[in-house]
Amino acid sequence: VQLQASGGGAVQAGGSLNLSCAASGRTNSWNTMGWFRQAPGREREFVATRLWRGTTYYADSVKGRFTISRGYAKNTWYLQMNNLKPEDTAVYYCAADRTYYDPPSIPSEMRNYDFWGQGTQVTVSS
Numbered sequence: 001v002q003l004q005a006s007g008g009g010a011v012q013a014g015g016s017l018n019l020s021c022a023a024s025g026r027t028n029s030w031n032t033m034g035w036f037r038q039a040p041g042r043e044r045e046f047v048a049t050r051l052w053r054g055t056t057y058y059a060d061s062v063k064g065r066f067t068i069s070r071g072y073a074k075n076t077w078y079l080q081m082n083n084l085k086p087e088d089t090a091v092y093y094c095a096a097d098r099t100y101y102d103p104p105s106i107p108s109e110m111r112n113y114d115f116w117g118q119g120t121q122v123t124v125s126s
Helices: none
Strands: 002-006 009-012 017-024 032-038 045-050 056-058 066-070 076-081 090-097 120-125
Touching (some): 002 090, 017 032, 017 090, 017 120, 045 066, 045 076, 056 066, 076 090
Antiparallel strands (some): 002 017, 017 076, 032 090, 066 076
């Protein structure tokens, strides 16, 4: 099983990027999909997650600006990032797990995900 994140790049503040994550292997059982990010000198932090019924959750810092979605092909998901800010600069990682989560359980910890992509760099300049 492999996850491949792509779509990162360098943009100015206020710009947009759309990250993609493509999973290979037994993808028909991906029930929880997420995105995390890690800025230099900081711990990896939760960004967004999509549960198996389609419920989504976001970190407060990105709420209203980022959108996580699943592609038509169930082995692909996205993170649309709008109105980017310099503090969004980080390496973004996609993650997946086969666990079925339902509210109020929110898989926002790294330990909630068994599979990880390699990361894609997002740099936002002011």
